Amino acid sequence: MKKxxxxxxxxxxxxxxxxxxxxxxxxxxxxxxxxVFCDEGVLHLLxxxxxxxxxxxxxxxxxxxxPLYDVEIVLACKLSLSDYxxxxxxxxxxxxxxSAEEISQLLADSDEVVVF
Numbered sequence: 001m002k003k004x005x006x007x008x009x010x011x012x013x014x015x016x017x018x019x020x021x022x023x024x025x026x027x028x029x030x031x032x033x034x035x036v037f038c039d040e041g042v043l044h045l046l047x048x049x050x051x052x053x054x055x056x057x058x059x060x061x062x063x064x065x066x067p068l069y070d071v072e073i074v075l076a077c078k079l080s081l082s083d084y085x086x087x088x089x090x091x092x093x094x095x096x097x098x099s100a101e102e103i104s105q106l107l108a109d110s111d112e113v114v115v116f
Contacts (some may be wrong), residue, residue, distance in 0.1 A: 003032045005110040008041030016044055017059040019116035026031070027069035034073035034110065035066065036103055037095070041116075042080045047092035062095050075103060 006023045027033040028047055049060055066074055073099060074095040081087065081097060088097060098106075107113055 001030060001032055002111045002115055003034070003109060004102060005033060005034045005107060005113045007036045007113065007115045008040065008044050009039045009115055011040040011043045012046075012049060012060060013054065013056045014039075015116040016056070019114070020062050022116075023067050023071060024065065024113060027066075027071050033069070033071045033094075034075070034106055035071060036075045036077070036098075036106065038077035038080045038103065040080075042076055042086060045046055045076060045086070045091040045095065047090075060092070065086060066093070073106065075106065 004023075004026050006019050006026075008019055022037055023033050037080040044060060044063065048106065050059070052058065072087070076091065076095045078097045078099055
């Protein structure tokens with residue numbers, strides 16, 4: 001079983017849908033998938049987004065399906081959350097806050113890392 005880490009570094013609607021699709025598809029094929037939100041990527045975690053206003057589909061609701069696909073490791077960078085004035089209570093899905101060192105260790109333990 002491969003360990004795949006999907007990292008979201010860009011804001012919502014900049015390749016995020018493909019990242020969510022990859023995470024769910026990989027998990028459905030019994031890969032061990034972890035997801036990390038950092039930099040602008042933490043903005044994916046904000047609730048009540050309205051992507052239809054810019055002509056996009058609401059794929060962000062799909063993030064709530066991660067636990068259904070046994071994606072157990074979902075991390076948000078502490079520093080990035082702080083940079084955007086966000087806290088755990090602001091997040092639309094459950095995730096653990098992680099330091100840069102913890103994220104680096106996860107990346108080192110992964111067989112493949114894909115960045116969106």
